[in-house]
Amino acid sequence: MSLFIRLSNRLQILLLQHPNILTSALMKIFYVVDVISYSIVTPQEFLGKRQKIFGNNFAALGRIIVGEYNLTAKIIAEPQQREPYIGRFRCIPERFSKNFLLFLSDQEVKGNTAHKKARSAVLEVVFKPAFNNTESREAKDLLHQLATLAHQHGNPPDLDEISDDIQRTIIQYIMLVLLEVKLSPQQLSSLKTLFFSAKPRESLLISRVKPLAPSANKLQEVKRLEAIALNLIENSPVISRYVPTTDNDLSRTELSTLLLEAIAIAGCLGSESLLRSLLTKVPQDLEIDVEDRFEVLRVVLETARRYAPVNNINTITQAETAVTINGRKRKFPKGTLFSANIGLANLDGTVFKNPLDFNPHRDNLMAALSFNSVGEAKRRECPGRGIAEKMGSDLLVALQCKPTTPVPAKE
Numbered sequence: 001m002s003l004f005i006r007l008s009n010r011l012q013i014l015l016l017q018h019p020n021i022l023t024s025a026l027m028k029i030f031y032v033v034d035v036i037s038y039s040i041v042t043p044q045e046f047l048g049k050r051q052k053i054f055g056n057n058f059a060a061l062g063r064i065i066v067g068e069y070n071l072t073a074k075i076i077a078e079p080q081q082r083e084p085y086i087g088r089f090r091c092i093p094e095r096f097s098k099n100f101l102l103f104l105s106d107q108e109v110k111g112n113t114a115h116k117k118a119r120s121a122v123l124e125v126v127f128k129p130a131f132n133n134t135e136s137r138e139a140k141d142l143l144h145q146l147a148t149l150a151h152q153h154g155n156p157p158d159l160d161e162i163s164d165d166i167q168r169t170i171i172q173y174i175m176l177v178l179l180e181v182k183l184s185p186q187q188l189s190s191l192k193t194l195f196f197s198a199k200p201r202e203s204l205l206i207s208r209v210k211p212l213a214p215s216a217n218k219l220q221e222v223k224r225l226e227a228i229a230l231n232l233i234e235n236s237p238v239i240s241r242y243v244p245t246t247d248n249d250l251s252r253t254e255l256s257t258l259l260l261e262a263i264a265i266a267g268c269l270g271s272e273s274l275l276r277s278l279l280t281k282v283p284q285d286l287e288i289d290v291e292d293r294f295e296v297l298r299v300v301l302e303t304a305r306r307y308a309p310v311n312n313i314n315t316i317t318q319a320e321t322a323v324t325i326n327g328r329k330r331k332f333p334k335g336t337l338f339s340a341n342i343g344l345a346n347l348d349g350t351v352f353k354n355p356l357d358f359n360p361h362r363d364n365l366m367a368a369l370s371f372n373s374v375g376e377a378k379r380r381e382c383p384g385r386g387i388a389e390k391m392g393s394d395l396l397v398a399l400q401c402k403p404t405t406p407v408p409a410k411e
Contacts, residue, residue: 005050008034012059013325016336031062031090032211038088043311047344054326056344061088063314063337064323067344069351071323073369075315075340080105085314085337086205086265095208097257099250109318119383121248121255122262126178126238127383133177134390140398142173143391146275147398156280166279167196170271173391174263179236187232194225195268204264229260266310267384271391273309274300278392279399281307283358290397295360300392302360304370305352308343309388315340342369 012030015023038046038061047065050058056067063085066072082105084093093103101122104115133139146169150157159166171191175181183191197203200212207213207222233239234256242252250258282303289295317336322329332338346368347355353362371385382388 001049002053005053009050009054009059009325012062013064013330016059016064016332017330019333019335027062034061035088043088043343044307047311047341051344051347055324056348057323057325059325061312061339062090063339064325064332065312065339065341065344066323067341067348068324069345069348069369072313072340072342072345075338076313076369079109079318080313081109081316081318082106082314083316083337085312085339086209087310087312087314089205089209091208092210092213095213097254097261099254099258100261101258117247118250118258121250122258122383124248125242125255126259127387129238130178131386131390133180134387134394136176138182139173139177140394142169142176143395144398145169147395147401150279150399155284159276159280162279166272166275167192167268170268170275171195174267174271174387175232175236177387177391178259178263178267179233179238181232181236183232187228190225190228191232194222194229195264196272204261205269226260229264230256233259233263262383266382270309270382270384271388273307274304274388274392275395277303277307277309278395281358282396286358286360288396288400290400293393296393296396297389298360298365299396300389301365301368301370302358302362303392305346305365305368306356306358308346308370310371310382311341311343313340313342314338345369 008030012027015027015030034046046060047067050060050065051067056069057071058065066075082102084091084103086102096103099114099118101115101118104112104118108115146162146165149162149165153161168188171188172183175183175191193202194204198206200206200209200214201218201221202225204222204226207219230253234252239252239256239259242255244250244252248255278300282299286299288299315338317332317334317338319334320331321336321338322331324330346352349355351367352364371382371388
């Protein structure tokens, strides 16, 4: 395996350094092979094996993976030409809305303000008011019920046993907190299929991913489920109160579509990864003062640093870029696909002492790049960061309190 990884890295470097029609076609083959391997094993295993061999930077997934902290932070902070890449996937852009925040970044590189305006609408209309909803009894009850289930399935719990419950909790929590929507059992089932299904003809994300995406005439089920989700969002109390302004000039349908994609991809999938880590990766002997909410938050942040909920921030270089790989500086031309890897950068030993240790008392914990946050301005920070941190903190408190409330049967 080590020999194959070394050969793959060397060939992908060579192909990326000499872009043309032939090398681009060959890179697609490497991408498919790597993305299958990445999907079978955990991201930590896929990336970790290569990090041990080459250091923080290497070639994989048809791109240059950058795990060096300073370069990763630089890539995140600068204007980003994202093109059709989300995480490890290459997507079909025309299957996303024109206001999809990740792809609007491409226009920002050219000086267009569409990304800033769409992001502003999401923050002002939805996320800032939503923080108060995290204090609702209904929101806290959802997390208490999940904590109770977790305790019933071991310490740490068997994730296979409660995976379905984690996903249901996340969907209900996000829809309740962000949009003030309480889902019926049927609505919850539809959204769970749309957001978490591994089937290309049902999943919002996978139906847009090359080479897995089905043809256009086989998207009926995805479209049906999307229509249900979009109707719930557009007619929610929060969006019903929305009035477009000069600064937030998206129509209700445009804002609702933007939110649907953000909730499905970043909100649900990222939150699932975070909650799974909080349930199983926090050391069992770690003492947490649940009355000190800042201490609780630091445990959430250290969990996100150690086990990144989101890894790859893909971007197209705007100039020739030099990267040190396996001790040797390599130059790549303008237009090369780079992936700023948060998971690796947060384990950079030159920044975080004993990076593999779980230590929520680190002096520089706030320097971690989790939630796509870097620098004082934090202008690229995930809009839902505050909600994710609050959800994680409240779950930790519920877990520490060892809830005994009976869990209602699934409907």
